[in-house]
Amino acid sequence: MNIMKDMRLNLFKTFVRVVEIQNLSRVAEEMGISQPAVSKQIQSLEETFGVLLLERAGRRLKPTEAGEVLYECSMDILRVWERTEKIMEEMADTHRGNLLLGASTIPGEYIMPTLLKDYKEKHPQVNIFMDIGDTEDIISGVTEGELDVGIVGAPFDHRRLDGFEWIEDELVLVVPEEHELSAGGKVSVNALMHEYWLFREKGSGTRQTAEEVLRHLGVKTEQLSIAAELGSTEAVLSSVEAGLGVSLVSVWAVNRAQKAGRLKSLRIAGADFSRRFYVIFPRQKQRRRTVEAFLNFLRQVKEERASI
Numbered sequence: 001m002n003i004m005k006d007m008r009l010n011l012f013k014t015f016v017r018v019v020e021i022q023n024l025s026r027v028a029e030e031m032g033i034s035q036p037a038v039s040k041q042i043q044s045l046e047e048t049f050g051v052l053l054l055e056r057a058g059r060r061l062k063p064t065e066a067g068e069v070l071y072e073c074s075m076d077i078l079r080v081w082e083r084t085e086k087i088m089e090e091m092a093d094t095h096r097g098n099l100l101l102g103a104s105t106i107p108g109e110y111i112m113p114t115l116l117k118d119y120k121e122k123h124p125q126v127n128i129f130m131d132i133g134d135t136e137d138i139i140s141g142v143t144e145g146e147l148d149v150g151i152v153g154a155p156f157d158h159r160r161l162d163g164f165e166w167i168e169d170e171l172v173l174v175v176p177e178e179h180e181l182s183a184g185g186k187v188s189v190n191a192l193m194h195e196y197w198l199f200r201e202k203g204s205g206t207r208q209t210a211e212e213v214l215r216h217l218g219v220k221t222e223q224l225s226i227a228a229e230l231g232s233t234e235a236v237l238s239s240v241e242a243g244l245g246v247s248l249v250s251v252w253a254v255n256r257a258q259k260a261g262r263l264k265s266l267r268i269a270g271a272d273f274s275r276r277f278y279v280i281f282p283r284q285k286q287r288r289r290t291v292e293a294f295l296n297f298l299r300q301v302k303e304e305r306a307s308i
Contacts, residue, residue: 009081012074014041015053019071022060045070087288097290101130102147104205105233106169107277108132110252112151119297126290135205142280148291149298150280153205153250163280166298167305171210171248171273172265174240174257182264189217189268196227196245198236206233209275210248217271237263248273 017027018038028035046053053067063071086097103112109132116128131138131147135154141147143160156163173187181187199221200207211221227245230236233253240247241262249265257263267273279298281291 009078011041011045012077014038015045016071016074016078018042018054018061019063019067022062024061097125097288098127098129099290099294100146100148101128101294102138102141102150103130103132104135104138104152104277105132105200106153106206106250106252107151109233110250111167111277115297115301119294123293126294134201134203135208136203139280142282145282148281148288149294151298152278152280153275154208154278156278156280160283161280162283163278164299164302166277166279166302169275169277170251171206171213171275172251172254173246173268174237174249174254174263174265175246176241176243177261177264179246179264181266184266186267186269189214189219189271192246192268193219193223195225197221197224198227198239198245198247199229200233200236201229201231205275206248206250209273213271213273217268 014027014031017030018024021027021030024038025035028038031038042054049066049070051066052064053070054061055064056062101112102108108130112130116130120126120128131141133141135152138147138150138152139156139158139161142150143158151166153169173192175182181191199210214221228239230239233249236247236249237253237257239245240249241257251265254263254265258265279295281287281295
């Protein structure tokens with residue numbers, strides 16, 4: 001059978017409309033062709049498959065048992081073809097299509113909104129959907145092909161992923177503005193051992209980086225008095241402001257609160273809490289041009305920040 005080989009999708013489209021409308025002349029009028037042309041297309045399908053597809057029921061046509069099966073198959077074929085056209089269109093055009101992004105909390109809430117505004121101004125016909133979650137969830141989403149691109153705050157190591165280091169970040173100690181430590185620029189880790197601490201939830205890139213650096217300083221989280229583990233950076237900042245404890249937070253997140261005079265950021269003496277965000281994407285030989293264009297945009301952002 002050479003119908004799909006010849007790409008004669010109009011036969012399936014015509015048959016679907018005949019089954020739905022049950023009238024040849026109305027289908028002909030709708031499709032802008034003659035009624036004999038509609039009849040010929042239906043006849044061509046019947047000859048190809050060797051079965052009767054339609055039968056008269058008074059003035060209307062109704063599908064035979066074989067016709068009902070072909071109707072369902074035709075709908076499947078047309079849906080697949082429509083999806084294929086969209087994907088091929090996206091691969092051929094960087095300026096339209098869908099872009100499924102995932103970002104961990106810091107880049108998702110504090111960095112990407114401004115960048116996405118800039119990107120949309122240049123690519124107004126690209127539909128962007130962004131999911132914000134912890135680093136582990138975003139890595140899982142990209143690995144499973146649910147997301148085109150992920151931006152996370154911890155290194156990745158997965159055979160199904162590719163990626164690159166992106167822009168820099170640094171974790172700083174945040175305390176309430178009136179805290180006794182707020183007068184200094186740096187504090188010793190020993191001075192913090194008796195403070196109540198607030199941490200992001202496990203699985204967060206911020207939590208992972210904080211624990212790694214504290215371990216290098218000889219401090220395990222089990223040695224600290226943890227007042228709460230919170231599911232978002234904004235919840236951490238609000239809790240610090242309320243006096244519930246101190247925390248380590250990205251400089252990207254704390255700037256706004258510090259400028260408003262609600263919090264003070266400090267650095268811990270002898271500790272390097274700098275890190276990078278990472279851009280990750282599925283390991284593929286070829287990807288949609290919409291995705292490739294966005295990856296190039298992120299690479300350009302990295303280069304521009306490195307030159308500042």
